[in-house]
Amino acid sequence: MSTAFARRRAPIAALGTDADALAAACHAMARRFHRGGRLLALGTGPAAADAAHVVVEFVHPVIVGKRALPALALPGGGSAATVEVFGGPDDIALVFSSDGAEPALADAMAAAVRSGLLTVALLGGGADGRGGAVGAVPGLDHVIVVPSEDPRVVREARVTSYHVLWELVHVFLDAPEVLA
Amino acid sequence: MTTESLYPFLHAGATDAAALLADVARSTREKVAEIGRLREEVLDADAGALAACASEMADRFARGGRLYVFGNGGSSTDAMAVASLYVDPGPGRRPLPALALPCDVATLTALANDIGFEVVFARPLAAAGRPVDIAFGLSTSGGSANVLRGLATARERGLLTVGLAGYSGGAMAEAAERGEIDHLFVMPSVSVHRIQEAQTTVYQVLWELVQRALGST
Numbered sequence: 376m377s378t379a380f381a382r383r384r385a386p387i388a389a390l391g392t393d394a395d396a397l398a399a400a401c402h403a404m405a406r407r408f409h410r411g412g413r414l415l416a417l418g419t420g421p422a423a424a425d426a427a428h429v430v431v432e433f434v435h436p437v438i439v440g441k442r443a444l445p446a447l448a449l450p451g452g453g454s455a456a457t458v459e460v461f462g463g464p465d466d467i468a469l470v471f472s473s474d475g476a477e478p479a480l481a482d483a484m485a486a487a488v489r490s491g492l493l494t495v496a497l498l499g500g501g502a503d504g505r506g507g508a509v510g511a512v513p514g515l516d517h518v519i520v521v522p523s524e525d526p527r528v529v530r531e532a533r534v535t536s537y538h539v540l541w542e543l544v545h546v547f548l549d550a551p552e553v554l555a
Numbered sequence: 556m557t558t559e560s561l562y563p564f565l566h567a568g569a570t571d572a573a574a575l576l577a578d579v580a581r582s583t584r585e586k587v588a589e590i591g592r593l594r595e596e597v598l599d600a601d602a603g604a605l606a607a608c609a610s611e612m613a614d615r616f617a618r619g620g621r622l623y624v625f626g627n628g629g630s631s632t633d634a635m636a637v638a639s640l641y642v643d644p645g646p647g648r649r650p651l652p653a654l655a656l657p658c659d660v661a662t663l664t665a666l667a668n669d670i671g672f673e674v675v676f677a678r679p680l681a682a683a684g685r686p687v688d689i690a691f692g693l694s695t696s697g698g699s700a701n702v703l704r705g706l707a708t709a710r711e712r713g714l715l716t717v718g719l720a721g722y723s724g725g726a727m728a729e730a731a732e733r734g735e736i737d738h739l740f741v742m743p744s745v746s747v748h749r750i751q752e753a754q755t756t757v758y759q760v761l762w763e764l765v766q767r768a769l770g771s772t
Contacts, residue, residue: 376598376760376764377598379763380595380598380760387587388587388591390583390587391583394583395576397580398577398579420643421636421640423639424632424635424636424639425632427632428632428633431628431629431632435628437629437747526645527762530636530759531752535586535590535748535752538748538751539586539587542748543579543582546575547575
């Protein structure tokens with residue numbers, strides 16, 4: 376039991392060292408929302424739950440007084456075709472994956488780069504330690520990799536990441552002078 | 556905690572994006588430290604209870620039991636994640652039958668439309684639940700009426716009942732006091748986000764312990 380908890384400590388604490396990268400991603404996301412952009416969430420398998428979760432965070436905030444922002448989970452978890460159908464140049468594509476190994480998600484993010492969306496990837500290290508095929512898509516704007524190969528541990532870090540991400544987007548939206 | 560105390564720079568009339576970025580990066584590091592502490596607290600308080608719960612869950616699975624998971628909003632997505640974890644655990648692990656009740660949108664919307672939202676989990680459990688099964692309800696507040704009804708119905712039918720809550724447990728803590736929930740784990744935090752993060756760890760560690768108890772490691 377204590378081993379199970381101990382295994383989680385370092386990879387999740389490592390998020391602290393990604394704080395600057397998370398803050399930069401949130402600043403860029405806030406600027407997109409400010410321009411009228413929408414959030415498109417991508418994730419398959421266990422990460423489909425995360426795509427659904429981040430959407431409800433943005434659309435129905437848990438903190439009273441925070442405004443609803445437009446977000447949707449792409450049908451089927453996301454693909455190049457659904458990014459092209461739903462995505463516009465002001466939008467944000469946010470992808471979740473425990474190892475970045477899904478070819479359909481890599482294609483989807485490549486399509487998002489081509490269409491001018493802001494691209495954000497929250498990934499686990501995977502086999503190459505760098506977020507696999509999804510992490511290797513050229514031109515991604517923000518890539519945050521949790522240093523663990525355990526998909527469960529990666530998922531726990533990711534839940535914290537997108538909670539923080541939602542909160543920080545609102546901090547930036549409350550400071551219009553930094554959104555231009 | 557107010558926005559002002561978390562982000563003093565914002566309220567001092569900041570015009571400098573770099574300073575605000577530094578401010579939010581610091582607050583992010585604080586949140587990461589906070590969830591680390593909360594996990595340790597849960598481990599200290601509940602290690603024995605988690606082991607006992609996992610052992611009873613493994614026993615139900617070994618006898619052919621199924622897991623029914625449910626919650627609202629963000630917790631409905633946790634229900635999806637729990638079901639996915641059990642059914643499709645990846646190589647070397649044993650797949651186990653688990654269903655997320657919120658994903659049965661036809662039944663959920665039929666019940667919500669025809670009767671009321673408080674029965675959306677209780678009715679499917681009344682229809683399908685057997686004494687060998689497990690009901691697993693998630694709520695951050697501990698007060699969700701439909702989750703409480705679901706657990707109460709499951710308990711009446713002899714299912715093993717497991718609940719995850721936050722704050723000080725709310726109505727779920729009272730139900731557990733009355734013996735209506737077999738295993739209740741409360742994440743002692745007032746932040747919905749930190750509660751959900753600690754609950755994610757709890758249900759994933761429970762799954763690891765169930766796998767281990769069933770001989771798959």
